[in-house]
Amino acid sequence: MLRNYIKTTLRHLWRQRLFTILNVLGLAIGISASWIIYRMVDYEFSFDKGQPDxxxxxxxxxxxxxxxxxxxxxxxxxxxxxxxxxxxxxxxxxxxxxxxxxxxxxxxxxxxxxxxxxxxxxxxxxxxxxxxxxxxxxxxxxxxxxxxxxxxxxxxxxxxxxxxxxxxxxxxxxxxxxxxxxxxxxxxxxxxxxxxxxxxxxxxxxxxxxxxxxxxxxxxxxxxxxxxxxxxxxxxxxxxxxxxxxxxxxxxxxxxxxxxxxxxxxxxxxxxxxxxxxEYGSNTRTANKKVLYGLIGIAVFLIALACINYINLSTAQIPQRAKEIGIRKTLGSTPAMLINRFLGETLTITLLAILLSFLFSFFAFRLFSDFIPEGMQDFVNYKGMIVFGVLLISIVTILSGIYPAWLITRVQTVNVLKGQVEKTNGGIRFNLRKCLIVFQFVVAQVFIISAVIIGQQLRYSLNKDFGFNHEAVLTIDVPFKIHINEEFKGRLSVLKQELEKHPEITAIALGELPMSDNMMATILTYQSDTGRIQQQVMFKNIDTDYIDLYNIPLLAGRNLQKSDTTREYIINEVALKAFGFPTPESAIGKQLTNYNDKNLPITGVVRDFHEFSLKSGIEPAAFISEKNNFRTLNIKLPSSQPDQWGKAIQVIETEWKKIYPGVPFEYKFYDETIASLYQQEQNTSKLVGAATGVTIFISCLGLFGLATLTAFQRTKEIGIRKVLGATVTGIVKILSKDFVKLVLIAIVIASPIAWWAMNQWLQDFAYRVQIQWWMFVMAGIIAVFIALLTVSSQALKAAIANPVDSLRDE
Structure with missing residues (x-):
């Protein structure tokens, strides 16, 4: 009995191999994504669980x-x-x-x-x-x-x-x-x-x-x-x-x-x-619970979409299986037997999907290695993995199979034997399937809109005017062990002097990067006529060529003078306002008291520039000059001659090896450093992009199933329309408009959800893009285009079919 059951199940899956492949593929993608996310979440939540007390x-x-x-x-x-x-x-x-x-x-x-x-x-x-x-x-x-x-x-x-x-x-x-x-x-x-x-x-x-x-x-x-x-x-x-x-x-x-x-x-x-x-992640790796919960949510959605896809494709096959079901019921199959048979088919497909998901997971772990937590691959929780695997198989099998299995029991044997296949659903219309399609595209649309907005924010963050010119700037950091070595003391200034002799280099300055994720801060005090004003101020150590190299406008006063220790300040506009100075000119010559109770003058005021990424606002900042603490070389290359940069870099490397023999020569373009400040956002963009692609693909599989069902149910209608003179274009339009309606409904539902979610995400940025109507229109056009591309094959196939074949039995 069991052998016969397995044999007939496999025969059916092979007979309907197109749908079998689509079902296995959809479930495998959802299962592999869920498996990867489970491994990550389980690893993160396992930290310190083995620690006694x-x-x-x-x-x-x-x-x-x-x-x-x-x-x-x-x-x-x-x-x-x-x-x-x-x-x-x-x-x-x-x-x-x-x-x-x-x-x-x-x-x-x-x-x-x-x-x-x-x-x-x-x-x-x-x-x-x-x-x-x-x-x-x-x-x-x-x-x-x-x-x-x-x-x-x-x-x-x-x-x-x-x-x-x-x-x-x-x-x-x-x-x-x-x-x-x-x-x-x-x-x-x-x-x-x-x-x-x-x-x-x-x-x-x-x-x-x-x-x-x-x-x-x-x-x-x-x-x-x-x-x-x-x-x-x-x-x-x-x-x-x-x-x-x-x-x-x-x-x-x-x-x-x-x-x-x-x-x-x-x-x-x-x-x-x-x-x-x-907040307390120094020297130890931490994880963000909100991100982990977000990953769990993505896993749930992807599994739900995969199950919905299976439901749509399975119910699409019911009219083709109506005679088989009718005969089985005539021969004595009870509803329970029909449900068990269909759940058995679902379990078989789920197991095949599990096998395929191993292959998908293998490549996904390598493709998204940047997202994999360090040490996760070495962590194996066999008990948890077995329990999760069994639960996943059970949940997918039940969620995917129970509704189509129940729907099979509603097939009316009398109508089947009369040839009235379109009525085999017992009067129940397939509105649920349409609702599931809408749900799939709601999720897909949310991801599409999110991907558009995140991409816009990243472009804005990298292309905004930061208050300084960072194009064609190359930076070199002296390793800390070299910086503190007395043998190399003062050599960075010598290197700068040697490089200034080469025409391939436009400008050179010593000093900390204007925008970075690291800054020193201290409290400065100004004794005004109305009282004492204290303000935390960010410090950047620079030389006299720094302001010109980065083209930071000096609003009042003069540049810093060379000094071994801090003797004067140049402040930015935010610091100007914080200390209560009405104009840049009024601040020149005023004294600020540092933590050592030394009074030092303000000699200049520069226009505001971004010291950190756009997640943070512009803070009160001051330039100082301490010759012995320089570790970073800023080199301006000719912006209009990028073909000469390679030669300039060779010159820099040659001079570096003369000054620092045996020390590796490593450089970065400053644009790359700025981009690295948004590494988390870039990773988020990649993750959302991947989720968008997977969601769209799974949704399109479900849409393909519904298109197949519609084309099958309307075969005779299409034949009659063609006999009466309908064109292929007209028939494709008739078959496609219902699907476009579903996608448009999904867009209407998804837009406010995506707006709220992205508005919350953008709150992390002090400087951010405005969410605009065209972002939703663009995402909607993408969704409609993908939907039309998915259903057009089935619509076109039905439209060009010979009407003689569809009307022969009338």
Whole structure:
């Protein structure tokens, strides 16, 4: 019985192989998208789930508020916190500092072999042995009690040990010597197994924290590399710890709080929430819950669209299967038997789609590698994957098959045997199918409109007047390890002088990029006739050629003079207004007081320019000049002669190698740097574009099914119209207009939804495009064109058919 059932099912699917292929293809696309999104979401929500006592572990984070009421958070803390947490504050079971450190080189000497060398290894931290009490590492060699009891010891994870000591057993690596920065020799004192679950604690090398850091009383400086965790004792609460900690912080900083009219305090971030605390993401990867929920929503929509597509294509076949169904009912098949048979066909197609989805997923993981979280491919949750797979198969089978299966039971056997196929639906019109088509195109239309608006915002963000000229500007950053090396001190200025001799280069300046995602800020004070005005001001260190190179208009005053230290300011228009100056000229010569209580004059005022991406407004900013802190070379190439840029770059590289021998020559065009500020938006655009393509494709499959059904049901009508003189164009128009109506209805429904969603997305930009009517018209034209392209094949096929064939049985 089962064998016969399988055989007849496969025969039917083969007989209707066009519809089978369309069904399998539609479901496979939806399933593969859902599978990829499940893997991503499951990975992100698995972070720190394997950490014991995670509800008792907190990260101490910094909070601050300025005089204008602006409040923000920061993951880094002052080193002065560590000593009172270790010695003076109650309610704690463990205090765990994680002070990230950086090495330029790591060298491993090997007997009678060439030493192994590694540049800029990441994820090195200084900590205490309490770290290994809080994090449940398995020790493969050494032990937690003595591993960090001296400054010349290091603990490695298994992954890092295998990198430094390839083909060496773990126990044999213990006691080996590692040389950092060619001078510091340390001994491997322990090796721990890599954590088996995704964790916020991803350090790979552990050093003993310095004695100076243990007793530091520095409560002023906060660094994103200095993180601090606590584990509460039984009965301890984070509020009780914070109250003690903030009381000490207030006593240390009270004078500065009153002088500069700001406040800082400390808060406790639960480890349970850490992975999703984007604001505190320093040195650890975080995920945005809103983005993850958005991905889940996309997965649900794509599965729903795939199921709707299957329903439309399956119900389209019912008239062709009417005789088969009628005969089965005549031979005694009950409604339950018919439903089970159809659900069996649906399950078979779903399983075929699952197999095809593996292939789609394989290519999708590579095509969209930029979206795949780091480490996700190595994370395997077999139990979760099996449960999700079973649920997915069950949901797709039931959602896709239950309505067509029920519809089959409504077929009236008497009408079938009379040849009245068009009445086999038992009087139920296929309005539900049309509603499903509308729903599919509503979703597709929302994605199309979103793609148009996101594309417009990206173009606006990259082409807006930023207040400076960034065309044909090439930038070179001196590596930090070279910048702090006394051997290379002052060489950047020498390089600039040498490059100025070459006619291939239009202009050269030293200084920080005008628009970037990184800036230094401080509070400046102006004592006016009406009172004291304090304002946080963004600083950019530049030389005397900088303003001319970037063509930033100087509204009043003069350029900066060369100086080793800050002696004067050039401010922008926003700073001008913030300090209460009525005109640019009135600000010239006025004194601003810095954090060292030094009074320095304003020597110039420039027009406003964008310091950050267009997500942020223009902030009060000031140019300063400190010769010894220059790290970036800005080079203007001839804008009208791009064919000469290659020669100019060769000249720059030659001079670079003379000044910095052995240092890699790396450059970027500034336009690329500006574009990188919108990497997240570009990724969003790619994701929406992919979702749009998939949605449109699946919707068109459903539309194709409905067109096929309509053409079949109206075969005789079309034959009669042709006999009476109707043209092919006229028939195509008749068959297509109903589908265009459905798409137009979808456009009307989708437009306000897309407007609301995109209006919310645009709120993240201080400078944004206006949503205009033509965006909706363009998206609507695209949808109508795609719909007409989809149904035209079936409409044209029906229109050119010989009417003799369709009317022969009359």
């Amino acid at each position: 995670s509800e008792q572990i907190f990260q101490i984070v910094s909070r601050a508020s300025s005089s204008d009421g602006t409040e923000g958070g920061f993951a880094g803390v002052s080193k002065g916190l560590l000593s009172p947490l270790l010695n003076d504050i109650s309610g704690l079971k463990a205090v765990v500092p994680m002070y990230y450190r950086y090495s330029e080189t790591v060298t491993i000497n090997k007997d009678q072999e060439k030493p192994l060398s590694f540049d800029n290894p990441e994820k090195q931290v200084g900590t205490l042995s309490s770290y290994f009490e809080m994090i449940p590492y398995k020790w493969l060699a050494g032990n937690s009690k003595t591993a960090l009891d001296a400054p010349n010891k290091v603990v490695l994870t298994q992954k890092r040990a295998q990198r430094y000591f390839p083909d060496t057993p773990v126990q044999s690596a213990l006691g080996k010597t590692i040389i950092y920065n060619d001078t510091l020799s340390v001994v491997v004192s322990g090796i721990v197994a890599d954590l088996e679950y995704p964790s916020s604690f991803d350090a790979q090398e552990f050093f003993a924290i310095s004695s100076q850091d243990l007793i530091s009383d520095d409560w002023d400086e906060k660094n994103s590399d200095n993180l601090l965790y606590i584990k509460l004792a039984n009965g301890g609460t984070p509020n009780a710890v914070l109250q003690q900690l903030n009381t000490i912080n207030e006593s240390y900083n009270k004078k500065n709080f009153e002088k500069y009219n700001y406040r800082t305090w400390y808060d406790a971030l639960s480890l349970v929430d850490k992975h999703f605390a984007v």
